[in-house]
Amino acid sequence: MLLKISLSSPKIYESMAERFKDNPPVHDLYVKLSEEELEHGRIMLVCLFEIVLNKDIDFIPSVLDPEIRKLLLNLRLIKQQVNDMSVEKALQVTEELELSEVNIIFGKLLQQVDKPELEPFCKQLETAKNHSESVPLLIIEIKKKLANTVYDNY
Secondary structure, three states: OHHHHHHHHHHHHHHHHHHOOOOHHHHHHHHHHHHHHHHHHHHHHHHHHHHHHOOOOOOOOOOOOHHHHHHHHHHHHHHHHHHHOOHHHHHHHHHHHHOOHHHHHHHHHHHOOOOHHHHHHHHHHHHHHHHHHHHHHHHHHHHHHHHOOOOOOO
16 A cells, blocks of 8 residues: 555656656656655655564554555546646646655654654655745746747647
8 A cells, every 4th residue: 555655656757757758847846756756655665664563553544445446546536537637737736745645644654753763764865855945936937947948739
């Protein structure tokens, strides 16, 4: 289940990169985000593995959790809609994804990890939280570039 969540965002971003391959600034943004999300997913899986080995945990994400089910459904719906998205809609969805429950779920996981060997991973994963600040800035830059260029998909 966690693997599904950690792979959903990169797949959505890969689809968006393909959708906007004729729009270099937007394409490049989604290639970058896809690569970053894959790395975040790998780090989160390592943390989850360590958490599962710990008997004193309180929270492990489960598909039985209604919030997780809702999140997975939402990610599937977004992926299905990518081919019909305008650049504006894709950028809006991207901002929403970066502020989504995915980061909350992994935040809950990380709060349970108190192992020195995981500290480097947790620090790396902190960059995922920064996406809620850095991605909107990237989107503003993209919109500025697009304002100076005419694209059919915008």
